[in-house]
Amino acid sequence: MEKYKMYVSVVNQQIYYQADDSPWEYEVDVEREYIPIFHRLFKQIDELEFRNFLRAHLPFMPYHYGRNNHNVDQRTMKIYALIHEFTDEKSKRFIEKLPYFR
Numbered sequence: 001m002e003k004y005k006m007y008v009s010v011v012n013q014q015i016y017y018q019a020d021d022s023p024w025e026y027e028v029d030v031e032r033e034y035i036p037i038f039h040r041l042f043k044q045i046d047e048l049e050f051r052n053f054l055r056a057h058l059p060f061m062p063y064h065y066g067r068n069n070h071n072v073d074q075r076t077m078k079i080y081a082l083i084h085e086f087t088d089e090k091s092k093r094f095i096e097k098l099p100y101f102r
Contacts, residue, residue, distance in 0.1 A: 003029040006038075008083055010076070013042040028086040037082065041075050048072045076100055 007016040007024035015038050016022055030038075048068045055068065077100045084095045095101050 001031045003031055004035065005029055006035070008038065008079075010079060010083075013045055015039070015042075026083045026087050026091050028083055030082075030086045034082065034086070038079070041079050041082075045072055045075045045079075048075070073100070 006028050007019055008026045008028055009024045011025065016024055048071050051068050080095050080098060080100050084092050
């Protein structure tokens with residue numbers, strides 16, 4: 001299968017197809033069918049974080065009771081797992097040290 005070079009910014013929740021489009025953290029070579037998965041996970045995180053924003057304005061609901069926080073963490077772990085699968089060895093070693101990846 002043909003691989004496509006992409007540049008992933010976990011911080012900005014974006015993928016780029018050109019290295020100079022914007023700052024990025026990871027370079028990956030992925031097959032075409034994995035590209036929508038990155039988009040979908042970033043979109044889900046964005047929606048969950050918006051719900052967290054709304055919940056933050058409810059003083060009677062403590063932060064740690066929000067299950068959206070756990071869901072954001074789960075999606076972030078999936079993104080790092082995808083990056084780990086398709087990135088270079090240096091980035092793989094770095095990701096393996098992250099608490100999200102354990």
